[in-house]
Amino acid sequence: MLQLCDIHTYYDDSHVLQGVSLQVPEGKVVALLGRNGAGKTTTMRSIMGLTPPRQGKILFRGQEIQAMEPYRIANLGIGYIPQGRRLFPSLTVREHLEVYQKKGSVWSVQRALDTFPRLKERLDNHGNELSGGEQQMLAIARALMLNPVMLVMDEPTEGLAPLVVREVGRLIQTVKQEGFSILLTEQKMRFALDLADEVYVMSKGQIVFHGLPQELLENETVKQTYLGV
Amino acid sequence: MDAKFIVLQLLNSISYGCVLFMIASGFSLIFGLMKITNMTHLVYFMIGSYVSYTVCVWSGSFLLGMIAAAAVTSLIGYIVFKGFLFRLRGEGQSQVLLCLGFLFILDDALLAIFGGYPKSTPTPEWLSGSIKFLDFTFPKYRLFLIVVGVLIAVALNLLINKTKYGALIRSGVDDAETVQAMGININHLFVVVYVGATFLAAIGGTLGGPFLSMEPKMSFTLLPIALAIVIIGGMGNLNGAFYGSLVVATIDNFCKVLAPSLSYFSIFLPMALILVFKPEGLFTRGTRKVKREKRGVLKR
Numbered sequence: 430m431l432q433l434c435d436i437h438t439y440y441d442d443s444h445v446l447q448g449v450s451l452q453v454p455e456g457k458v459v460a461l462l463g464r465n466g467a468g469k470t471t472t473m474r475s476i477m478g479l480t481p482p483r484q485g486k487i488l489f490r491g492q493e494i495q496a497m498e499p500y501r502i503a504n505l506g507i508g509y510i511p512q513g514r515r516l517f518p519s520l521t522v523r524e525h526l527e528v529y530q531k532k533g534s535v536w537s538v539q540r541a542l543d544t545f546p547r548l549k550e551r552l553d554n555h556g557n558e559l560s561g562g563e564q565q566m567l568a569i570a571r572a573l574m575l576n577p578v579m580l581v582m583d584e585p586t587e588g589l590a591p592l593v594v595r596e597v598g599r600l601i602q603t604v605k606q607e608g609f610s611i612l613l614t615e616q617k618m619r620f621a622l623d624l625a626d627e628v629y630v631m632s633k634g635q636i637v638f639h640g641l642p643q644e645l646l647e648n649e650t651v652k653q654t655y656l657g658v
Numbered sequence: 659m660d661a662k663f664i665v666l667q668l669l670n671s672i673s674y675g676c677v678l679f680m681i682a683s684g685f686s687l688i689f690g691l692m693k694i695t696n697m698t699h700l701v702y703f704m705i706g707s708y709v710s711y712t713v714c715v716w717s718g719s720f721l722l723g724m725i726a727a728a729a730v731t732s733l734i735g736y737i738v739f740k741g742f743l744f745r746l747r748g749e750g751q752s753q754v755l756l757c758l759g760f761l762f763i764l765d766d767a768l769l770a771i772f773g774g775y776p777k778s779t780p781t782p783e784w785l786s787g788s789i790k791f792l793d794f795t796f797p798k799y800r801l802f803l804i805v806v807g808v809l810i811a812v813a814l815n816l817l818i819n820k821t822k823y824g825a826l827i828r829s830g831v832d833d834a835e836t837v838q839a840m841g842i843n844i845n846h847l848f849v850v851v852y853v854g855a856t857f858l859a860a861i862g863g864t865l866g867g868p869f870l871s872m873e874p875k876m877s878f879t880l881l882p883i884a885l886a887i888v889i890i891g892g893m894g895n896l897n898g899a900f901y902g903s904l905v906v907a908t909i910d911n912f913c914k915v916l917a918p919s920l921s922y923f924s925i926f927l928p929m930a931l932i933l934v935f936k937p938e939g940l941f942t943r944g945t946r947k948v949k950r951e952k953r954g955v956l957k958r
């Protein structure tokens with residue numbers, strides 16, 4: 430579905446991603462773990478074209494997307510759920526869904542609300558008037574309105590209370606069962622491993638581990654050196 | 659200073675504020691959406707007023723003057739944006755310099771074409787003269803300005819706050835990057851807003867024509883006033899621009915009459931205070947601000 434081949438991404442002169450390669454197979458959940466500052470968000474931003482890589486290729490369903498504008502990449506079918514949600518404070522919940530609904534999307538506002546019923550009571554609230562869990566629902570719903578086939582989620586549990594984290598876990602399960610391929614970054618290892626089919630670990634802009642969740646659980650060195658657990 | 663004087667000056671202030679709003683609204687939206695301090699905006703206003711003056715004098719039709727002003731100015735705005743500003747996307751400083759450059763060039767062009775004598779568009783006949791009400795006499799044209807100004811403000815408010823396209827613009831003001839990542843080609847939005855704002859400035863210039871005496875360099879007199887309005891009202895905040903325009907027009911107007919030597923001070927003192935104590939503007943709800951992800955900061 431999605432393939433990153435040796436990408437290098439910079440912020441001005443600072444060389445942040447130093448040859449990252451990874452793959453997200455169709456219908457699978459792939460987790461990208463790593464400490465704060467490891468380069469997870471930069472990887473997501475590179476995929477979305479927000480900070481395009483200077484070297485390397487990104488293939489989405491076989492098509493090269495590394496030089497495309499963000500809106501084109503999104504329209505190819507990648508739904509982006511940014512770190513910190515980045516909802517729009519001036520828009521109501523309803524507006525978030527209506528404005529970002531793509532023509533011909535199988536996702537109507539009604540279907541989004543049926544999937545995330547808690548948003549129903551919040552339709553006229555603004556993006557910043559929601560609880561953490563509701564915000565995450567809305568961020569996912571907003572991305573779905575574009576009718577994507579893949580979701581790219583950047584630390585969906587950041588800053589959420591433990592109970593809400595579990596709720597978000599169930600949300601992601603739901604979305605996974607709908608058949609989406611998902612790339613998910615996390616700092617919470619257990620949370621990610623419960624959901625993921627495959628795991629990558631990154632540190633200082635490089636991939637330092639790739640394997641099955643079970644393999645990472647058993648690999649004490651990687652856990653200690655790169656994840657601090 | 660009696661009550662009559664105050665009422666008349668207030669009405670004057672409101673009509674002046676309505677004209678200022680047509681500058682400030684677009685100026686503020688452009689800043690909010692594209693983060694461009696579009697100083698060229700002031701000269702669009704002046705172009706609008708000179709073009710409408712010329713066409714109005716030539717054809718005798720105020721309406722025709724307005725249409726010509728809107729068309730010519732929007733076209734110039736489109737060229738400046740697509741041909742220049744747009745190519746410098748993401749380079750804030752270059753954009754500011756470019757805007758300043760166009761302000762000088764276009765303002766000088768006005769001087770070259772129209773000369774230095776102050777001009778006023780002839781007031782359309784059905785709007786000249788005054789209305790007497792109780793003890794007051796008030797120029798009809800000023801009342802007309804208030805009516806039209808308020809209508810435009812209401813229409814713009816509905817457009818931005820009640821339509822889907824307006825919501826898209828608001829989300830762009832909140833966070834243009836995320837808008838793009840959600841599949842919207844924000845470049846279209848930029849052009850529409852830039853040219854729309856230019857159009858509005860030209861309408862403002864036309865409407866201001868009969869009561870401001872236009873002269874070259876007026877762009878530069880208006881620039882600090884427009885800045886004061888968007889700072890007081892909050893950048894990118896349409897309602898704020900409206901109230902800000904009224905506030906600034908009132909202060910400016912009363913000071914010009916009562917203490918002309920203080921007129922700049924009287925606007926910039928409140929502006930400076932607001933910058934220090936409430937930088938998001940008086941009319942922006944503080945809680946609406948998002949906490950943006952702090953990039954480049956490492957928690958260890």
Ligand SMILES: Nc1ncnc2c1ncn2[C@@H]1O[C@H](COP(=O)(O)OP(=O)(O)O)[C@@H](O)[C@H]1O
Nearest residue numbers: 440445464465466467468469470471953954955
């Ligand atoms: N806008 C930016 N400008 C410069 N450096 C940045 C910027 N954003 C992130 N970085 C740097 O890039 C590195 C990776 O950051 P990031 O991708 O946000 O990591 P993560 O998401 O894994 O916490 C960090 O060293 C960070 O300081």
Ligand SMILES: [Mg+2]
Nearest residue numbers: 469470512584
């Ligand atoms: Mg991150």
